[in-house]
Amino acid sequence: MRHTLPIAPQFYVTAPQPCPYLDGRMERKLFTALQGDSATKLNDSLSKQGFRRSQNVLYRPSCAECSACMSARIDISQFSASRSQRRITKRAQHLARRATSPWATEEQYDLFRDYLDGRHASGGMADMDMFEFAAMVEETPIRSRLIEYTDGRALRAVCLTDILDDGLSMVYSFFDPAHEKLSLGTYIILDHIAIAQELGLPYIYLGYWVPGSPKMDYKAKFEGLEIYKGGQWTPLGDPAHHTADVHPLSNDPIAEQVAQIRLPDGRI
Template identity: 45%
Template sequence: MTDQSYRFPRFFVTAPSPCPYIPGRTERKVFAEIKGDDARDMAEALGRIGFRRSQNVVYRPSCDSCQACVSVRVPVQRFAPGRSQKKLLARHADLEVHACQPWATEEQWALLRRYLAARHPQGGMAAMDTHDFSDMIEQSPVDTVVVEYREPSVDGRPGRLVGCCLTDKQSDGLSMIYSFYDPDAVGRPGTADRAGMGNFIIMDHIMRARRAGMTYVYLGYWIEGCDRMAYKTRFKPVEALIGGVWREQD
């Protein structure tokens, strides 16, 4: 972040609504729009205190009686992959990875639809249409890329798209905004087994950030009591934002 001064945006709070992660609880968010020449600095400063970006808005949970959502990040220079993580890197080492400009494509949209239908059919994103998807990818006031993971090319033709991640490039590392992958590319006859693609995409970000001399990969929120968020604590060491301070967790 630069030393220039800038004015923080105006914050708003949403009305309580049912929590999509923990049954029986409600959620409330505080959010603000980021724009202008200071957008990147504002997004990074707010990211360090637990905010996440979605298009040109940053938000974080602000629930009255629940603090289950905890921001987590991986200090990449101290990351030590375990045996299963090393096997995962080797399994998918043949994939071709490209950081693309944030332009939505039909191929990406088709991949997202398959992913949501298989993994999050009742989630809030299930009702997205193509316009929503384009906005998600293209409306970014910061330095953003779409990282594509493809099967090996054949005769100069790009291989099949099996994974994507919308990623913000920050001065202190990478922030993984949203990732999705082919849920059917597991044990499909005649193709490579792409089991563990979600974890591999995180591993790939960590290793690339490390090689680039970056400090962190931000993984978003880990949610206590939500099994589908447990994977975020498998990357060791991991730091959690607790009481306004980033602390390493066991």
Template identity: 50%
Template sequence: MTSPNPCPYLPGKFERKVFTELNGPHAAELNDALGRIGFRRSQSVAYRPSCPDCNACVSVRVVAHDYRPSTSQKRILKRNRDLEVTACRPWSTDEQFQLLRGYLSSRHPGGGMSNMDEMDFADMVEQTPVHTHIIEYREPRQGFAPGKLVGACLTDRQADGLSMIYSFYDAEHADRPGLGNFIIMDHILRARAAGLPYVYLGYWVRGSKRMAYKARFGPVEKLSAEGWVRFEPEPAESLS
């Protein structure tokens, strides 16, 4: 169990996590089992919130087969259909790191990851005991040179779905608003094509505007005392 630390999502609250190490020959199976009961992976550790006076963090997943994009989401899919998407082995690059730095500076200035250096990023990507890719999203290539990297997502493939560990993108790209939403939708379509029923989005936090986007990709299931059940979150903010 970790010591209490200030909650990054709800002012005045403190977070505490329970965690376990993922190692040995059955690390992937353990990660799958823990994922189904609300744990998330970070490098070789699986964790979930264990806050004594708060239960705002709720594990959520999208039911891929039943997902139908909204009108706004269809526009985002159309706008970005020219992107070249590649599932790369989990090996960090300077291009990815510079994209991450720009994303953090734009969307999460002063956040817990703002001091991440190249070695920290390499550890985040490369230290994985499970089946992991980093999915790259590039603009169309010019000649023989690869196109500009505009998005990426560290993604685990679990037995019952894709788990989006961390995504980042060019949040200031004037011609591609909604890139973050596109990356999620691409994962939903990938899961469906692979015959995987779910896309795990991590924790939706009641009362946190930063987490409201996770309610846009219904149908959504949350983990409750009765298991995974469909639910209707509070209305999310409009898509950009």
């Protein structure tokens, strides 16, 4: 009988490009392909180490002189809704939740376009067409769901969500910008906390939190927020104690970063 050793994932670095969060800075990402029979285990393992999924790629920031971007998750055991968050849940209680397979529709794309035009008209996704949107939704090698929120027959919000072994990862969400009073972005997170509680999962992965970026301020408003910093998860604490200052020794060299990554089979 032939025995074969598992092939270790290969890691690469993107070319520098303008940072979408902090003006005047350049971003760079460390990434690896997500494919094959071990895709789920690799996604679970690397998500715990600050990586995020985009289609069949896992990535995390690896900028040369900046370490402002930090992966964020909510420890549900430490979460307690604030008064304003409870009001948001009450205002949106008429919305119906529907979980579907990751399959893109024209109705979703129309809502996605309204969201981008209203909130991120100059962002990097502003020119996405229907085919690119479908690829973002459907190209997933792991267990993913589209969580839709409807008001009667009208689609109001959508979140592409990965189901990890220890939580839910909110890959991308968008909503109707015309219903600003519903605070749909916050509501989607609050409802995902409820879903995770129903499933007995301890964490909600929110992507990145960036001190000094107004786009990311809302994440710090969730009690129980943790950030991945210095190779471990730690409570956020006071957001003012974190800085987006640039320092030439902020990050380890790429080779050292890769050497420190823990793989699913116990290898480093």
